[in-house]
Amino acid sequence: MPVANLIDGRAIASQIQGETAQRVTALKARGVEPGLVFVRVGEDPASRVYVGMKEKVSSQLGIRSETKILPESATEEQLLALVAQLNADSRVHGILVQAPLPRHIRETVIYSAVLPEKDVDGFHPVNVGKLMLGDPNGFWPCTPAGVLELLVRSGVKIEGAEAVILGRGNIVGKPMAAILCQKSKQANATVTICHSQTRDIKSHCRRADILIAAMGVAKFVTADMVKPGAVVVDVGVNRVNDPAAKGGSRLVGDVDFEAVQPIAGKITPNPGGVGPMTIAMLMQNTVRAAELATGS
Numbered sequence: 001m002p003v004a005n006l007i008d009g010r011a012i013a014s015q016i017q018g019e020t021a022q023r024v025t026a027l028k029a030r031g032v033e034p035g036l037v038f039v040r041v042g043e044d045p046a047s048r049v050y051v052g053m054k055e056k057v058s059s060q061l062g063i064r065s066e067t068k069i070l071p072e073s074a075t076e077e078q079l080l081a082l083v084a085q086l087n088a089d090s091r092v093h094g095i096l097v098q099a100p101l102p103r104h105i106r107e108t109v110i111y112s113a114v115l116p117e118k119d120v121d122g123f124h125p126v127n128v129g130k131l132m133l134g135d136p137n138g139f140w141p142c143t144p145a146g147v148l149e150l151l152v153r154s155g156v157k158i159e160g161a162e163a164v165i166l167g168r169g170n171i172v173g174k175p176m177a178a179i180l181c182q183k184s185k186q187a188n189a190t191v192t193i194c195h196s197q198t199r200d201i202k203s204h205c206r207r208a209d210i211l212i213a214a215m216g217v218a219k220f221v222t223a224d225m226v227k228p229g230a231v232v233v234d235v236g237v238n239r240v241n242d243p244a245a246k247g248g249s250r251l252v253g254d255v256d257f258e259a260v261q262p263i264a265g266k267i268t269p270n271p272g273g274v275g276p277m278t279i280a281m282l283m284q285n286t287v288r289a290a291e292l293a294t295g296s
């Protein structure tokens, strides 16, 4: 039976993908085929799955995509050479280097090498800077951008709300904070970031009208941490052992869903919440990159 207060990420992602598909059709009518290249280094099983999912959605929307695979032993120089080649290719509008990279490759060096106008991941310092400055011309990282869309399209009032973010990572926590406090009718929240050194995290969480969990600790958010009626968004992806599951493990979020769902005003399931939005926003960024590159 469907849960009444569920924020359905799959349905919202599919709505956004429908909008993106229309923009692809418009681009193609002008002779532009949006192109996206994924770069995967090594054989991390989760990365293989995620890149496969992105390839599938690209093809469903009519975006030409290709995956370049380098071996785990590839050097930083080899990866930089590939990025330079993709930067120079005018058929490629978006470049995505899948994280995590092998330990001997510095992610910051690689993300800084992607041209900002092809950085559909929103990880380049220029795009990070534009987000911080409130300049609408940059690309926002897909996961926090997707969380904003989930909230807006579910009718959550963000303006003036107390938003508490658990986690200060560069991919979710920090950009999420910047997005929610943008000076705009769709944002304008009062934002608190909590992290491993925060004192009395529970009291911060209990103040939250919107609680976003992105710290990477399975079932960290329990019912006693949530104000009744609060909106709870679970960004966590934690693999835990489960002998009963296929492959001996399964994914759980940062929120104890069964305990929190009855008291939350709205809540994202996990899976089926934020994850599909990450991919929908990537496609939206790619089409926008193609439109900007071709003056469409």
Ligand SMILES: Nc1nc2c(c(=O)[nH]1)N[C@@H](CN(C=O)c1ccc(C(=O)N[C@@H](CCC(=O)O)C(=O)O)cc1)CN2
Pocket: 049, 050, 051, 053, 096, 097, 098, 099, 100, 121, 142, 143, 237, 251, 270, 271, 272, 273, 274, 275, 276, 277, 278, 279
């Ligand atoms: N270059 C990047 N690397 C990574 C990013 C990113 O945004 N850019 N994000 C994550 C992983 N990620 C995309 O790459 C991703 C994770 C999860 C999902 C998703 O839809 N998950 C499903 C469940 C899937 C499953 O069962 O395995 C869900 O939540 O419903 C999409 C994308 C790290 N790397």
